[in-house]
Amino acid sequence: MSEGPLEQPGRTLSQAFFTEGTKPYREQLRVKEQERAAVDALREASDIDDEALLASLASLGIRVETLAALTMIPIVEVAWADGHMDSKEREAILSGAQSTGIEVDSPSYGLLSLWTEEPPAPALTDAWRGFISALGKELTDAERGRMRDRIVGRARAVAEAAGGFLGVGAVSREERAVLEALEQAFSA
Numbered sequence: 001m002s003e004g005p006l007e008q009p010g011r012t013l014s015q016a017f018f019t020e021g022t023k024p025y026r027e028q029l030r031v032k033e034q035e036r037a038a039v040d041a042l043r044e045a046s047d048i049d050d051e052a053l054l055a056s057l058a059s060l061g062i063r064v065e066t067l068a069a070l071t072m073i074p075i076v077e078v079a080w081a082d083g084h085m086d087s088k089e090r091e092a093i094l095s096g097a098q099s100t101g102i103e104v105d106s107p108s109y110g111l112l113s114l115w116t117e118e119p120p121a122p123a124l125t126d127a128w129r130g131f132i133s134a135l136g137k138e139l140t141d142a143e144r145g146r147m148r149d150r151i152v153g154r155a156r157a158v159a160e161a162a163g164g165f166l167g168v169g170a171v172s173r174e175e176r177a178v179l180e181a182l183e184q185a186f187s188a
Contacts (some may be wrong), residue, residue, distance in 0.1 A: 004075065035055070043065060053146055070131075071151055073125060074117070074152065075158050085117070088161045097135070129185045132186060152186075156179055
């Protein structure tokens, strides 16, 4: 493939601009560009519209794949709290995934679908709690609270999907315990 008319002059300009002494600045610019791209990707892959929270997550190395795990694991955990996955819970999880931009043919959706058939290993929820605890120490109280509200709120919606009258309101004792543990994971 041939080069465009500006590629060689662009490389020459870049090499002249970023000499040996400017390498640290070049790296800082590259990291900033990656973080900006990550913020855009995180915004698109989630329903988070809080610019400061997105920027904090991106600066900490959170990418779309990590965000998907952050939001999916609690939902699946609460759905399996009583030892089985109800069809209403499964539907709530999978339709919720689609409504937040997780495509049906994506690896995230496939993994989530698998977890609605078989519960994930307990080590995964332990790893999630450890990660949330570490992440919480890097966020402000307000950012941590917004993230907790969003993630635990989705898990609560799944818990409510299977119970009560017309699927509203009843959360089992086991689900309540999982929801409390999820909330606790966000304590710094």
